[in-house]
Amino acid sequence: MSLPPHSIRQSHPAALTTKKYGINKKELLKACLSREYLLMKRNNFAYIFELAQLTIMAIITMTVFLRTQMSRDDVTDGGIYIGALFFGITVILFNGFAELNMTIAALPVFYKQRDLLFYPAGAFSLPSWILKIPISIMEVAVWVFVTYYVIGFDPNVKRLFRQYLLLVILNQVASGLFRFLAAAGRDVIVTNTCGSFALLVLMVLGGFVLSREDVKKWWIWGYWISPLMYGQNALAANEFLGKQWRDVPPNSTEPLGVLVLKSRGFFPQAYWYWIGVGALFGYMFLFNGLYTLALGFLKALGKPKAVISEEAINESSNDLSSDGAAQSPTSSSSMRKGSDQEARDDSSIPTSFYHL
Template sequence: MEFVDAFQSSQIGQELADELARPFDRSQNHPAALTTSKYGVSRKELLKSCIAREILLMKRNSFAYVFKSVQLLFLCVIATTVFLRSKMHRDSIMDGDIFMGALFFTELVMMFNSFSEISMTIDKLPVFYKQRDLLFFPAWAYALPTCILKILISFMEVSIWVFVNYYATGFDPNATRFFKQYLLLLLLTTQMASSQFRLMAALSRNLIIANTFGFFAFLVILSMGGFILSRGSSWIN
């Protein structure tokens, strides 16, 4: 303490105190010396960089997407041969059951095909949290490119299924109903399942927990969908 008091009472200590007491003149500062924004570039550049990064990751993981597409095509051929007919009859309850069975199997395959999002998302989480904490980018700049590019992947997967399966199964040849099934039913189902599994992966951050909750949510959707268990079941009421 005596050393500190001696330094402050010396000529050098008094000059240092006088210099620190004067307010800093910002006009003499170089404009690049201090940052004025939270991130180094604009939001537009951040989004473009994250999109390019996600495209690069998809190219590196191209085997997984090709394998999913081949698997989907294989299941589509199986479903087409099971329900193969040029025109589906619409005269009885049994015909309606066949209609619903074909649609239900299609929905089931699309949801199972999105289940791989859990493991792919969890693998990227450690890098995401580290880069976000270091202020490389905000969370929305990371999540938005993933959602946009997954929509394009969903278009491709749904196209593989619908263009092979729709008319071979004997659904209505009307083009309007064809695109309704393509855009409204399967595409939205794929996006719902993909987003749901990515959410569970982000919330749990653990593969075992995410798989458990993913299968539980899958079970709830199937059981409450009205096909496996009819709405009139007494235990639901």
């Protein structure tokens, strides 16, 4: 029995493809890490601008919630401190919103390279997550270390670093959430709409705008799955179970901090801080995992097309016309000389040549 002309048995083993990608996944991850780091250095203005914006907002915030005007006499005063905590969480949450447009801008190139089997989705998603962790640490450090003691939170340094740790994790949760929404939406309009709706739901069901007792029964599931709820409960427990809030007011048997927590529907147990940390860690891995899955299984919306705007066409035509006008005297004289030379050359050719 004769073998087919291109039999696998007769082919050299080095000519056969045995792997989906050209190199192993570890080398692919290193290459994508280097590329992402290079892109971050090129776009460092965006990160510097975010850091400057966060610094200005921290300075404004610490002048609004100034400790010289903040007392700890009753439950109403505690509500002001909860408002300061909620505002800090909101700022950190909105800081992750910038990942929407940055991820959307990177998707067209990613889809093309993924379809050409340059690298898997995980090699693209992990660098965008890992390399943003130092930026989150820096941004949250600016916010916490500028505002904490000026606002007048509990002076215990351990509680300072607890708040710092929780806000770093919350910033990573927000970044992972908006990256996932960008990869799932794949369109600027769709993604911004979904991102704004997600912010609305997170803020309303976070435990401050609506306390746990005020949430309707058919929406209570949204309260329990909201990452902002766990962050708000953890920060409130970290602050109001401190030494500054242990005074027992008249006609009460409980410390003032516990009364403040119960008045807003928060849990007055100290272990709720660690529950919040664990829940936010879980959400961080969940959203980044969903981001990777969305990159791996979803396709680009529509077909990529090479499009040039009308303004660019008009600009290029104007440049060509101006160049042509500048070269018109020389070109016209050269054209006349060329035509005269061609006429002389044609006259020297015998007439019989054209009839061959």
